Amino acid sequence: MRNRVWQRTPPKPAPKPKVADDLKASILVDVAPIVADLKKRFCKSPKNPQFNWPDDLFVRWHRDALYFVVVMRTPHDRPPTFESHVARMEHAGDGKFNLAVPMRRGWNTFKRDLSVEECLEEIPQMVYL
Secondary structure, three states: OOOOOOOOOOOOOOOOOOOOHHHHHHHHHHHHHHHHHHHHHHOOOOOOOOOOEEEEEEEEEEOOEEEEEEEEEOOOOOOOEEEEEEEEEEEEEOOEEEEEEEEOOEEEEEEEEEOHHHHHHHHHHHOOO
């Protein structure tokens, strides 16, 4: 039989900062023209669809991150549409955000501690469909 030894557990990480509701509302107002511009740029139906194409683009808050979500339409209608994330603004505290894009095995954070204005300048350049 093995001898069992008591060990200390590592400390829990500090809780992530919460986003205030008024900050969420102001960000949604600031993001609306960017989303409209991205929709105009990317959401066009093809003449002879052979592949999936972007049909709609919107933003969604989940916990303390703002996700840019694209609705893709399929040519074969099985399923007719599906959602895919294209960018994430994760709250880092003190009104700062981290920008990330989805990769094969998770999210790749490539800009850290940006203000809301800096994030909104970067997002139209980094979103590609």
